[in-house]
Amino acid sequence: MLSRKARLDAHGEDSSYFLGWKEYEKNAYDDVQNPTGIIQMGLAENQLSFDLLESWLASNQDAARLTKNGESVFRELALFQDYHGLPDFKNELVEFMAEIRGNKVNFDPRKLVLMAGATSANETLMFCIAESGDAFLLPTPYYPGFDRDLKWRTGVELVPIHCSSSNGFKVTKCALEEAYQQAHKLSLNVKGVLITNPSNPLGTTMGRDELNDLIDFAVAKKIHIISDEIYSGTVFDHPSFISIMEALMDRKLQDTDLWSRVHIVYSLSKDLGLPGFRVGMIYSNNETVVSAATKMSSFGLISSQTQYLLSKILSDKKFTRNYLKENRKRLKTRREMIVAALRNAGIGCLKSNAGLFCWVDMRHLLSSNTFDAEMELWKKILREAGLNISPGASCHCSEPGWFRICFANMSEDTLNLSMQRIKALAERIQQCRRGRVTHQDSGCNSRRRSFSKWVLNLCSYDREPDR
Amino acid sequence: MSLSEIATNDMHGENSPYFDGWKAYDENPFHPTKNPNGVIQMGLAENQLSFNLMEEWILKNPKASICTPEGISQFKDVAIFQDYHGLTQFRNAVAKFMGKARGGRVKFDPDRIVMSGGATGANEMIMFCLADPGEAFLVPSPYYPAFDRDLRWRTRVKIHPVECTSTNNFQITREALEAAYQKAQEENIKVKGLIITNPSNPLGTTLSRETLTSLVSFINEKNIHLVADEIYAATVFSSPRFVSVSEIMDEVECNPNLIHIVYSLSKDLGLPGFRVGIVYSYNDDVVSCGRKMSSFGLVSSQTQHLLASMLSDDEFVDNFLMESSRRLAKRHKTFTEGLVNVNINCLKSNAGLFVWMDLRHLLKEPTLEGEIALWRVIIKDVKLNVSPGSSFQCSEPGWFRVCFANMDEDTVEVALKRIRTFVGKGQEEAEAPTKAKRWKNSTLRLSFSSRICDEAVMTPLMMSPHSPMPHSPLVRART
Numbered sequence: 001m002l003s004r005k006a007r008l009d010a011h012g013e014d015s016s017y018f019l020g021w022k023e024y025e026k027n028a029y030d031d032v033q034n035p036t037g038i039i040q041m042g043l044a045e046n047q048l049s050f051d052l053l054e055s056w057l058a059s060n061q062d063a064a065r066l067t068k069n070g071e072s073v074f075r076e077l078a079l080f081q082d083y084h085g086l087p088d089f090k091n092e093l094v095e096f097m098a099e100i101r102g103n104k105v106n107f108d109p110r111k112l113v114l115m116a117g118a119t120s121a122n123e124t125l126m127f128c129i130a131e132s133g134d135a136f137l138l139p140t141p142y143y144p145g146f147d148r149d150l151k152w153r154t155g156v157e158l159v160p161i162h163c164s165s166s167n168g169f170k171v172t173k174c175a176l177e178e179a180y181q182q183a184h185k186l187s188l189n190v191k192g193v194l195i196t197n198p199s200n201p202l203g204t205t206m207g208r209d210e211l212n213d214l215i216d217f218a219v220a221k222k223i224h225i226i227s228d229e230i231y232s233g234t235v236f237d238h239p240s241f242i243s244i245m246e247a248l249m250d251r252k253l254q255d256t257d258l259w260s261r262v263h264i265v266y267s268l269s270k271d272l273g274l275p276g277f278r279v280g281m282i283y284s285n286n287e288t289v290v291s292a293a294t295k296m297s298s299f300g301l302i303s304s305q306t307q308y309l310l311s312k313i314l315s316d317k318k319f320t321r322n323y324l325k326e327n328r329k330r331l332k333t334r335r336e337m338i339v340a341a342l343r344n345a346g347i348g349c350l351k352s353n354a355g356l357f358c359w360v361d362m363r364h365l366l367s368s369n370t371f372d373a374e375m376e377l378w379k380k381i382l383r384e385a386g387l388n389i390s391p392g393a394s395c396h397c398s399e400p401g402w403f404r405i406c407f408a409n410m411s412e413d414t415l416n417l418s419m420q421r422i423k424a425l426a427e428r429i430q431q432c433r434r435g436r437v438t439h440q441d442s443g444c445n446s447r448r449r450s451f452s453k454w455v456l457n458l459c460s461y462d463r464e465p466d467r
Numbered sequence: 468m469s470l471s472e473i474a475t476n477d478m479h480g481e482n483s484p485y486f487d488g489w490k491a492y493d494e495n496p497f498h499p500t501k502n503p504n505g506v507i508q509m510g511l512a513e514n515q516l517s518f519n520l521m522e523e524w525i526l527k528n529p530k531a532s533i534c535t536p537e538g539i540s541q542f543k544d545v546a547i548f549q550d551y552h553g554l555t556q557f558r559n560a561v562a563k564f565m566g567k568a569r570g571g572r573v574k575f576d577p578d579r580i581v582m583s584g585g586a587t588g589a590n591e592m593i594m595f596c597l598a599d600p601g602e603a604f605l606v607p608s609p610y611y612p613a614f615d616r617d618l619r620w621r622t623r624v625k626i627h628p629v630e631c632t633s634t635n636n637f638q639i640t641r642e643a644l645e646a647a648y649q650k651a652q653e654e655n656i657k658v659k660g661l662i663i664t665n666p667s668n669p670l671g672t673t674l675s676r677e678t679l680t681s682l683v684s685f686i687n688e689k690n691i692h693l694v695a696d697e698i699y700a701a702t703v704f705s706s707p708r709f710v711s712v713s714e715i716m717d718e719v720e721c722n723p724n725l726i727h728i729v730y731s732l733s734k735d736l737g738l739p740g741f742r743v744g745i746v747y748s749y750n751d752d753v754v755s756c757g758r759k760m761s762s763f764g765l766v767s768s769q770t771q772h773l774l775a776s777m778l779s780d781d782e783f784v785d786n787f788l789m790e791s792s793r794r795l796a797k798r799h800k801t802f803t804e805g806l807v808n809v810n811i812n813c814l815k816s817n818a819g820l821f822v823w824m825d826l827r828h829l830l831k832e833p834t835l836e837g838e839i840a841l842w843r844v845i846i847k848d849v850k851l852n853v854s855p856g857s858s859f860q861c862s863e864p865g866w867f868r869v870c871f872a873n874m875d876e877d878t879v880e881v882a883l884k885r886i887r888t889f890v891g892k893g894q895e896e897a898e899a900p901t902k903a904k905r906w907k908n909s910t911l912r913l914s915f916s917s918r919i920c921d922e923a924v925m926t927p928l929m930m931s932p933h934s935p936m937p938h939s940p941l942v943r944a945r946t
Contacts, residue, residue, distance in 0.1 A: 001690075002752055002753065003599050003602075003659075005596070006595075006596045006597070006752060006753065006756040007752075011756070011759045011760075045547055054539055057534045058536065061535070066532075072522055074518070075518045079513060079737075081733075081739040081740050116764050119762050120584075123763055127473055127621055128470060129469075129474070130471055131471050131472060134471075274547075276546050276548040276768030278549075278767050278768075288470055292470070296479075296620075296621070298585075300584035300764035303740070305741055305769060
């Protein structure tokens with residue numbers, strides 16, 4: 001009776017990524033009301049710099065009160081539904097985007113299309129570039145939401161470009177070619193590659209060689225490149241961020257066919273920490289894409305009230321420069337905290353320079369090198385340590401044992417607590433292993449048996465978690 | 468080809484020659500003092516009559532904004548809130564408002580409220596939920612032009628018009644429904660549902676209880692969905708009172724899983740810029756699916772917060788609904804009486820932000836070409852941007868939709884004056900047929916497959932024609 005899209009579960013929300021969220025919702029941590037609740041570490045939010053925004057608002061009441069030179073702009077904003085977007089807002093956005101890229105690239109507001117969130121921007125690009133049944137190649141691991149955003153209503157298929165820990169999960173020429181061949185085997189027409197740079201969930205930026213390999217590949221296969229750069233403002237350490245546009249310009253590819261097959265997705269959800277405001281955008285060198293996407297944006301325009309407020313905030317260049325600098329500093333501090341704490345717990349992370357999360361290596365805590373074991377470990381972490389983190393399988397990682405842990409969506413105290421919990425669990429798991437080995441010794445059976453039983457009891461995840 | 472078919476086809480409807488009307492307005496927009504001979508925009512169904520009520524409320528309630536000193540403590544929580552369930556207080560407030568707009572006769576469940584990017588997003592979303600590519604929805608004509616885009620473009624769902632004519636004041640008959648349904652069957656097209664706009668755009672009328680009951684019986688019998696686009700619910704300004712599909716569900720035998728409502732605050736409150744669309748479904752699976760799809764067009768949390776506050780203020784809402792209705796009634800009366808004085812009649816209407824004007828007697832010939840010719844004269848000579856009935860897929864030439872709520876009183880007067888002058892001249896020219904030939908030599912051709920004129924304007928220019936002051940610094944790009 002309903003459509004196929006409504007009946008099937010292609011929205012992807014039955015994946016573990018979302019199940020963890022549901023558990024969290026039932027038992028959310030609160031430092032006062034529910035100190036033994038689940039700590040949300042699966043949400044890539046940037047909560048570190050709200051004070052900067054709040055203090056700006058306190059000193060800029062004109063913007064706050066929807067007035068311009070003392071006159072109310074409420075009426076005009078209330079009526080403003082032009083899908084070209086508020087011109088001031090777009091002008092500020094392109095300058096902000098340039099600022100983030102160290103002004104090495106300039107953007108033209110006429111090539112910018114506003115949409116309700118990067119979620120909508122990504123889906124819209126699929127509708128513009130691919131037919132139902134066409135494919136896009138994506139390096140793994142990738143943001144779980146892509147399965148919904150890129151595939152669900154568009155009918156586009158995703159083919160993974162497998163990346164592995166052997167080289168820090170970098171995209172290789174070989175992996176690109178393999179993915180392309182795999183799509184061919186599945187009789188899928190490849191329309192492009194979608195990269196997230198900086199990467200979610202890795203927290204790393206793509207190097208120049210990697211970008212060049214990708215560019216060469218896209219030229220050879222005559223396909224599109226979509227670069228989701230929504231974490232571009234969160235690069236807090238070297239190497240510095242290289243946008244796809246910069247890479248193209250450095251190779252003087254402005255007058256080639258590829259130039260009109262490159263598109264950037266951006267949003268203010270991560271860099272400014274404003275996911276609720278639904279500010280997403282597409283930047284494209286392709287006139288037809290800009291034109292079609294602009295019309296499609298009717299299905300998800302940004303509230304004019306929000307466009308106006310943000311155009312005011314972004315117009316204060318001193319503020320934005322300071323914000324970006326301070327925000328990066330805070331993210332770096334946070335990252336250092338979590339990396340040190342994890343190291344202390346005997347857990348390593350992929351070396352990262354961006355993002356709101358760490359890509360954590362817990363392979364040594366798996367009972368076996370399988371995804372079942374990864375799921376088992378994930379559940380332990382959720383139920384015993386009370387932490388909702390994202391298992392690598394939900395990000396389509398090809399190696400079990402990796403997890404994404406977010407660090408910018410909580411206070412320092414909460415982060416410290418979460419690290420204590422994970423350390424305790426890691427130690428328990430290690431002890432459990434040693435306990436199992438001991439259990440096999442034939443001497444002093446009864447004493448050993450009862451000791452083992454005690455240790456095994458500690459490991460069972462049906463017991464009340466010790467926090 | 469490097470891009471998709473959707474990106475390069477015409478189904479967005481914007482290549483229609485009807486945009487000449489918009490272009491004429493854009494190039495020469497009316498302004499009472501700066502450009503008194505400019506084109507008056509009467510093609511935009513906006514409700515501009517009651518802004519002062521909202522502005523006053525906002526000034527008195529600084530806490531509703533997350534940016535003021537009074538409201539800033541909420542800034543962080545609101546700014547990070549992206550839960551697709553929406554702010555609880557927002558859903559509660561919208562549910563209450565929807566109930567009030569229906570005279571308190573129905574209660575809406577906040578848990579069935581799903582957000583979307585305006586009614587535009589809501590209509591597309593409900594199609595994605597209910598129909599597969601190639602399947603069809605029946606739509607009574609004349610209908611809102613942008614349905615051709617909203618319901619079909621990316622969803623690939625087909626539209627089958629249900630013809631309504633002036634013989635019975637454009638009411639939807641059982642026969643017309645059956646005929647449309649049969650026709651689809653003969654073409655091997657699966658009909659998944661019927662979508663109605665009630666109150667109607669462009670007619671400005673509400674469905675009678677009998678008609679609504681008949682529609683519900685029809686869809687129930689055929690086991691197809693009914694989507695009721697009720698975005699003009701609170702623009703009803705005179706009797707008969709509005710009867711929502713939600714009201715009659717208990718009175719008629721029907722499967723509630725087939726009933727869905729699309730709503731928005733763009734018309735009733737006059738806030739199209741805020742992009743508040745709502746899908747309300749009695750079908751749990753549709754609510755669940757729709758909620759997930761709403762990720763593609765959530766309402767800005769900043770806006771949710773403001774409106775949650777405003778719409779929870781019972782005193783404000785009650786007064787607003789009453790006052791808005793009163794102002795619309797007054798405006799409608801002024802306008803229709805002005806037209807009657809020059810022998811122009813409109814379909815008797817009790818709702819909406821426009822009238823369905825009967826200009827059949829002014830056509831040189833009772834054909835589509837005749838209508839287009841007259842329309843060009845109205846744009847070029849009378850300088851009013853009105854919407855010809857053909858853009859609404861009306862099967863009878865000579866009807867025009869004319870909006871009256873998007874301007875001040877003085878501008879209404881100017882518009883009426885111009886119409887009076889034109890009709891007066893027209894009477895003279897009827898006696899001199901040779902002069903009339905000049906507008907037949909139009910070089911612009913019609914495309915029957917994409918006759919659309921959209922509400923949310925699309926003009927090649929950067930300027931928003933939605934601004935009452937077209938050259939306002941708000942929308943003028945900084946150079």
